Amino acid sequence: MNEHETVRGVLQAWLDDLRQQPPREWSVTELSRRAAWDQVRTVVAGLAPVSRRPDLYGKDGSALDDEVLLAMTGLEQVAEAAATGTLMSLDDLTADFTALCMAAAPEAQTWILLDIDLPRGTDLALGEYRLQTVSATSLAQLMPLPSMHRFIRNPDLDPDTLGGSTFLQQSLPGQALARGRSWLPDLDQRPERRHLEPLLALQLWNPEESVHPEAYFRVEPGRHSELRAGSPHIEPYFDHTGEEVGEVHRAFGYHVPPSAVPGLTAFLHEVHGMISTVRSRTVKDGRSAPTARALASAANRLVRAAQRTMGGTYVDESEADDVLLDYVIAMEAVAAADGSGDSRRRTSQRSAALWTRDEDRLAVYKTIKRAYTRRSRYAHGEDQTPITDEELFTVRCTAFGVFLRWLVLTSALGEEVLQHLDASLLSHQERCRITKVLDAFFTATPPATTPGACCEAHRS
Template identity: 30%
Template sequence: MSKSLPLRAAVLLWLEHARSLPPTPQAITDLALSVMPEWDTLEEAVAAAAPRGEHPDLYAKADGDWIPNFRTLLGTSGLGEATRLIAQEAPVPVSEVADSFVAFCTHPAPVPERWLLLNATFPPGTCIPLGRHTLQTFTLEELLQAVPMPELNGLRPHGLNLGLIEGAPLLHVPDPDYVVTRHPAWFDFTGPRAEAQHWQALLPLMLWDSHLLRVDSVFTVQRGRHFDLNPGAVPLTIHSHEDRHGRLREFDVRDTGEFHVPDQDLPALTAFCTAISAKIDAIMAGATHQRRIPRRRARRLERAARHVLSAYQRTHADYGVWEVEADELHLDYVIALEALLISPNATDNEGIANNVRSRAAALFLTPAEQDKTEALVSRAYKARSTYVHGDVIKDQTELKKLKELRALRHLTLQVILRWLILTPSDTDDLTPLLDAAAQGTGREEHIDQPLRAFFATTPPRTSPADITTP
């Protein structure tokens, strides 16, 4: 603490000097501030309190020497903005600003994180571990602690309205290899899309409730340093109400979509996600296994999840899919089914459609659901073949096609869930058990009992039609 006192005094002196600066922001840019004589005193205080050996992120090379980086100290920290606001006689709390700047310089640099904004509603205080990820709803105070110089919130003329994402479900995960730039982009197009990169955290949520869940935006957070959510990346709905004078007032509300979790469902959701995340992790641990089955099984689970998530991102309502993409989404769901229901040890492609149909049906417990599943998979394969061969499905209206696609989406989610419940994470394979069950052998022991046990102890929001609940 004693090392920080001279730095704090230097910051307070700098902020006092800001009162004599011209109020025009263009006249006191960060570059202009960095060449003022008073900056040298603050720079020396930073070097003494936060030497480069302990805080290399604060330094840059100039003329062969390492010196405190004014772009970081003024721009990233928010000190430059505080200086301009004081020059404009804004009510800046200088003591709190000084404390924030000292903490910025002397505390270890936080690990970068990727944050995903979901189009859903969760109860306040939600905090669900999902493997390496965490699903959390932040209070306004918690969000303020993540932005640089939180004392300036509400004073910045173009600041982010954190109220738009207060209480929003944010899926966050550490990303230590991510290089935070001065002006990061709100959506990173340099790699796989977000739903593909973060499928292991998104999939348990989707399996718990079939209502649509999508990623609305992705941004980088380095808590207390960078918070790059672009306000335009928050989908909004305009609401209106009459004030007490009868005048119509409009205000923005975050679009929450169809995925809503009430307070009473949060414990069940948490338990379900914990169980499913453990099963996903166990299967994905085989990705580097030397044996063929665990290695291929892990890859196929990832492939199935990515195709389902890709289809979800293009499904904007329960029956809402662009007609020109409906056939393509059929293909996504069929690929997901094939990835899971073809043996990881298979060496040929004979009878794929028949195998997928019979194995998918074997995952259900009643003859009625088995027959329904076989019929739906058969129709899905017919639609897939029509699309791949360049033909057009002529015997379906648009509404019928969307209903069929919705049913296929729900079936695919059920197949993924049941596959996860039943699939061993060792070198055994599920498909022989499904083939035997389809022939009436070993069904109660290997299929029915494990499914009933899981759904009895860790049910999703809605119990499937073939699962009888007491």
């Protein structure tokens, strides 16, 4: 008798027992007390010894963990459905459960659901991250019993509603696997801080639309998936007659057509690589270099501002001043990090010097000066007219443009980047040097451009 037949026999005997004598409640405690479940345990122990699958056993490794085998896998809910008359394939259940027992222990991962629209099949690496649109079939395969996913109530990583969505994935090597569902959510109010680099790279590709992480999942492929923070934005789905036929995850305005994927890929690889390089810079005593500290501060503020921008460009009126403050601090972090002189002047002049055309330099200079005026009035509690959507949008484009151009230059010129910017205000030679570096980047790996009025942050 092969493994499949052995597993099928003990599962059928256990399900038959549950049908004939239903438990008082469908719980791990009740289901695991049955004599028929002892036979299931015996087969599992033979197929999945503790030396290969310690995650299926208790902490001391002496006995199988019923909480893992029944609750985490969803077998508890599948058994209830089967025993109460729902038709399902015992062969499919057997194949799933056998594969679970025979597989190697998985590696834990973080999966971040993004509200962006990438073409089907997108799959690219960004350092330790992977950006991927994931089909419903692939999401189901993450579950311990993939062919049974329709019998499991409200799975966190639901293939039916999240299939085709975009996820940012990060492996967590060495982290212990879960031994039961976590009843406490991730209480970090800003979980995006742990993933600034890929989120910022995505945002720099198209500053006109916000990248918004909706939900954070702990994923152990083929074993366990659990929502840890946030929640997916799910909406009703209607057919051509207007009848509601299901639910679907909605992507917002950040859209990449198939024709743009090669450009997006090249841009993300280049920018993410530059971010990683600058972030890792140190000085002689091992401390982070000034440009590394400037990058960390600016990245935190830019992604924070993007998090408070919904549906692409909408910012709640009560948060508009705080969002503008984030943009100003981000620009100041990279353009006035040396701490000498008037920060307003240094930020506006050096930021303007990052553009190569005179009309763009003047526009950026004026935008930043106006933003500083608003910031000062806000900080001192002075009355001022509400910031308009158009004005905030211009500041936003400028802030991301300043950061991207500073990143390109500091990657090429190193820790002396601010001195080079100062020199370019008086030296034609320095200005030409900066122009050459920027033009080379924007020619080889330009970011996206979208219709509509925006500041010159996308132009080289």
